Amino acid sequence: MKTGVEHNGSGVSLLVCGTGGKTFAVPLTSVRETMRPLPTSAVPGMPPFVLGVARIRGSAVPVVDSGILTGGAAVDASRWITLHTDDHRAVALAVQSIAGIRTVERDDLEELPPLLDGDAPQLFSALVSRDAQLLLALQASHLLPDGVWERLAEVTSS
Template identity: 45%
Template sequence: MPVDVEGRFLIVRAQHWTCALPLSEVAETMRPLPIAPVAGLPPFVRGVSVIRGEPTPVLSLAALLGGTSSHTAGRFVLLRVPERRAALEVEEILGLRALGAAELGAVPPLLQGAAGGQLEVLGTLDGKLLGALSTARLLPEALWASLARRGAAA
């Protein structure tokens, strides 16, 4: 999403990171489902979960950003990825917010915070998922606190 366009975002928390996912990339949110681990995958890929009858990869947003996978996800965020879906495991969904061009221009892209090497691994595994995540943003705590105080509901 270009930074000169206002957008609607789903705000989520993954450990100490507050992240803004473009609503256009989100299919739905849900309670976490059982995850079957798969050997040989990078640490940010938790495994596969059957969602709506389809095997779906589950990625730990916290582990992707350099934290640890909690193994006690609060929610799944099902992302729209061309030709399939992927689930992001997050601790908490904080709500929907509209972010303007000035706010978007002042916050870093989500993947700028990706742990060393994780971005390259994700790109190698799934370029389309990398594309979907590239429009997400990291929200500094001060900006999130300001948005929460304003009650800037979408």
């Protein structure tokens, strides 16, 4: 089954988050840390879901609004989740709440339906049924398009 979520044995650990009435998850293997929000500096030319850049542990890290990213309103973030991507970059995801860690059986992970799964990079990697709700697993590596990473590299290196 192609879910895009790394698993260890029969289970996978997910950090369950909430934003604007929506619940989603991030594979624990992508999570560096959770933290209180820090000041951000706006970056011209960014998409609306990029709040700006924050200095986290000495590095300039883009901050993504999970509400706008998932098609809702801007979030009043109480926590940031710092994630690492497949290409060794970091991104902070601003969320309203963190519900905790949930381990799900590998068999409970479902592939994305054909409508959501295409050739383009996908924001979500898998579906999980959770307490009669559909839980979408975010892919850290696809939170920001390549063009945004390139623009951020230009701005932070100058």
